[in-house]
Amino acid sequence: LENIFFVMLPMTIFLCLLSEPLIRVVFQRGVFDAGSTAVTASVLFFFSLGLMGYGGVKIMAAAFHAMQDTATPVKVAVISLIVNALLDVILMFPMKLSGIALASAVASMVNLGALFIILERRIGGLKGAFSEYFMKLFAAGLVMGGFVWASWHFLAGVPEVLRLVCVAVLGGGIYFAGAHAFGLDQARQVLKMFKR
Secondary structure, eight states, rough: HHHHHHHHHHHHHHHHHHHHHHHHHHHSSSOOOOOOHHHHHHEEEEEEEETTHHHHHHHHHHHHTTOOOHHHHHHHHHHHHHHHHHHHHHHHHHHHHHHHHHHHHHHHHHHHHHHHHHHHHHOHHHHHHHHHHHHHHHHHHHHHHHHHHHHHHTTTSSSSHHHHHHHHHHHHHHHHHHHHTOOOOHHHHHHHHHHH
């Protein structure tokens, strides 16, 4: 889970902050106009909020399968699907396509949260192990987010493709440096791998 979250958090931050320029660079040409970019970027923004949930659920389900329990992940998935459907109905009218994307993201986090709580009750120790990790992870993410936002505006005169590449590379470097400074083991492992 730590490895998944270590990768998914910076992706979430980057996609949330730069969803519109990213869609504009990749897709906006021909009949795909500025209006299409705005709609698609909004959908991408809300979908990206669920990245940690999408990735984490796969790991949590595997943990239950390892305990010979295939029923619990299915039951939780059904509840999440119901939550998703209800939120689709509630959000699709005021938010249109973005509401459907947000419903999916919320449902994925509900799925992950429910599986985490159930597993914590069964084996214990998860909550304590993750609390410090999450504080450090989000601190590194916050540093990266601030840098990405500031550097995007600072490089306003640079062509957008180059601007995106620069911000992504520099932002990733800042995130990695922050994660290493906060003592996250994943950053240390990556550094050891590069040294080898």
